[in-house]
Amino acid sequence: MTDASAIDTTAPSEAIRMSDRHRDNLEAAERAIVDRGYWSAYPEMPKAYGEEAAQAGQDAFAAYRDQRFPLDQPATDGWEGAERSPFGFDLGISYPHSNLDELLAQMTAAIPQWRDAGPDVRAGVCLEILARINARSHELAHAVMHTTGQAFPMAFQAGGPHAQDRALEAIAYAHAEMTRHASEARWEKPQGKRPPLVMHKRFNVVPRGVALVIGCSTFPTWNGYPGLFASLVTGNAVIVKPARRAVLPLAITVAVAREVLAEAGFSPNLVTLAVDRPNERLASTLATRPEVRIIDYTGSTGFGEWLEANARQAVVFTEKAGVNSIVIDSTDDYRGMLDNIAFTLSLFSGQMCTTTQNILVPRAGIDTDQGHKDFDTVAEDLGASIDVLLGDDARANAILGAIGSDDILERVDSAQQHGRVIRASRAIVNPEFTEAAVRTPALVALQAGEDEETYLEEQFGPIAFLIATDDTEASLELLRRSAREHGAITAGVYSTSDTVLDAAEAAAMDGAVALSCNLTGGVFVNQSAAFSDFHATGGNPAANATLSDGAFVASRFRIVQSRRHLPLGD
């Protein structure tokens, strides 16, 4: 897959060494995206990072607080920042604010050398950036935890190694795409009795320009890295505009990238940070700049659609709101099913784009290994599973994390207005961070025919609906329709009938949503594994792209060829 002959020998020697160092890892990643079995490049267990890593990470996070963030970016004309940990304290970190004209000019000027270094060298440099980020996973875990509200275990895994895996996956796709055909070719066309026409052709990978990554406040690295690294490795410069509440994880990322780029002999201005002043609306300003030719965005449907409509000079990849459903038809593991769903609803207080919102149950109830269960019993038993899961405060805190958004807190507080409350949301005390807003999920019973306006809208946060449908067929139709019309990133089904499972797969294909069947163990519908699971499909309103597939990377660069005649015999 890696073609050593394609390395531009004019690339800086340190960059070539990086490429050599990481070649095996890149090739393994390129095999993994083909095979799609389990594979990971970065250990997900905190202990794998050595005995001193935990303390060093904590110290590094502490050192950032109440300081200017160490970023040597050009065109700095001020310092901005107003992050507050969802666990209840201000970070006090400020970041350089830059003059956009000057910053974008310097970024644009940096591109040709990066472009000319070629796919292999760029991939090597990107993998070196990832290796250094990986070594700082503990530091990033604290940064993610205290910007997003994720509890530490999740902040470590999802914000660290899992995000790094998603980055490597995107690099692997992009590298494979850039090198899928010969970089040079001899074209010899027979001309009957006359001598053949002979040409030499060169196929150059040319980036689009500056790429903009607009970060989200819940998974700044996991959702931000694929676009960032896919754009960078394909030769573009990348400007990272984090969500106001979650700057630090991406600022660390940008700082590492700049350090590695400079060491490799390239301009560090290939990766920069854009932090806005209060009310500056920098994301929309940047999104319509002519220099910006690629945008990756995760966030609200409103701004996502605005980008798609207005950033016409750019290729725009968006992940927006959706309504995820689970259809319950029947099960041979009633307890396993309830516990699995309870965990899904609770993890990070339901603040995942993959969290289930609508649980569709036939009004007449379901058959299980513990006999027939009517709708109300299923509702009550699911509530009880949540109670048990979150009954111990220490465990509850480790699962739920904290809620940093006032909108979500208001939404969960008013959840009872939607229907019959099975479980109200409950506040839990975090003994370490007593000001953290920690909430259990609210579970509300609705009627499929009556409450569409409520359940077909995304209720982001710890709110789930148990919806009574006419039958499983109606449930599947609702899953299909809500995915097609309102978007969905995940879907689940529980059934002991192969016919129902097949029908669910057909409904999922129609709704273009990934389906998980009969999850009762240690895998959850809201989890998505790099190199194996495609995150979002790009085929319904929840997202116009997948993390990652060929379409996610192929349009980030263009092939610009040149051809000339060869004398016969050459």
Added chain:
Amino acid sequence: MTDASAIDTTAPSEAIRMSDRHRDNLEAAERAIVDRGYWSAYPEMPKAYGEEAAQAGQDAFAAYRDQRFPLDQPATDGWEGAERSPFGFDLGISYPHSNLDELLAQMTAAIPQWRDAGPDVRAGVCLEILARINARSHELAHAVMHTTGQAFPMAFQAGGPHAQDRALEAIAYAHAEMTRHASEARWEKPQGKRPPLVMHKRFNVVPRGVALVIGCSTFPTWNGYPGLFASLVTGNAVIVKPARRAVLPLAITVAVAREVLAEAGFSPNLVTLAVDRPNERLASTLATRPEVRIIDYTGSTGFGEWLEANARQAVVFTEKAGVNSIVIDSTDDYRGMLDNIAFTLSLFSGQMCTTTQNILVPRAGIDTDQGHKDFDTVAEDLGASIDVLLGDDARANAILGAIGSDDILERVDSAQQHGRVIRASRAIVNPEFTEAAVRTPALVALQAGEDEETYLEEQFGPIAFLIATDDTEASLELLRRSAREHGAITAGVYSTSDTVLDAAEAAAMDGAVALSCNLTGGVFVNQSAAFSDFHATGGNPAANATLSDGAFVASRFRIVQSRRHLPLGD
């Protein structure tokens, strides 16, 4: 590349036979898009099709005239058609006009069976369609000739085998994209001392829905086939809306596709024709229908931009107007250069999206193997080359074809208003078709600094500008800027200096336009060979896509996965 195990054994047996029959050709095409040397699946010489093919093709074309076109499409509510050959006679053919609601409903209903047949079966059926189209290349040549105005030799090659090669190329890219990863996988994640998590995953290729192909009037098959076959092979249904002046070639194509689909056991309604009533504006109606999820368009910038802005429910691929340049710096084959450019300007009366419009020459002239030539001499010598090339009427007719557009005739008639006329356009009589409008190219001298408004706009048709620049550096800057800002599909450079050639390649990369260097023989800047040359880059305003690359096919389908646990040991 072809994975026999992925064939859905529930697919109709005739379809599986088609897949078997064409497997070698598909695999060869998939190798060709990697190697990018010369390769072709379909002979380009008319004689290769047997002694009776020429007469049979002519007879078939004659039989269509003044008849209803034999297309058994459902929902027919009228017959429409008003084609007139640019060679001077009405075709008199009418085509079924369909009720859109009913037609789109039947197309949508046909998709699931086609989707479930899988990539290999679909590719086999598409290659069978191409094989039957190929066998009718003579018939298609007449259809293309008498709708576009191409002379027969070009109509045969560009409208027949070259278009078929571009179709196969798109199929090869799409098939490679659909099968680039495992269709099923076992995912086994270690859990330390506990048993591993084991899942079975299936990755389904799911089409977007109905794809719309909006044909152009100059190259209905060459420009239309890539999108048509890329969408069809990825599981979509395709509705073909030809340009009003060039219906017949695409109607024949649709008829062949329907015949093969039905024989293969699928609904023929996977491919349909949409012909509009006078003033119906069917293209814009179709483009915003919710069923339509993919659009391929070749034509004016105005409507292309309208599609990009308004067909928001669809993925939109457009090829629009551009301004193609050749930079002349110096040459060691003055005659070869002039003759090569003269042919480029003359072929099909300059009615190609790849034809050069602006020829940039330093005001002080150029060095050549025949000594220094000042600007006026280059201009006069190029005019003389055109005179010689087109001096013989029979040859001139075979090169120029006819002009079917009144707009183009008016444009060429008023070309002298733009600047100093080096050669006025000259009318030539076609003895076989005396009413045909046949015109030689107009060559007009302009000043780079003064006439921007003229030469930075596309003057589609037989009009070329010889533009005096300050020097070659200024010429390259103009090439770069006009490509970036106004679009370009081709660029050329003539120089004996490697430094200039390198600078031209850099300018071409910046402008994202394919470059041809020092063409003096039997290859022309406006020619683009399937499987080797990328047609357009998608990186400047002339097109947002390439024929073909990964980006052209990857977003026409989505991967929708399903996963379930496997018991340990499975």
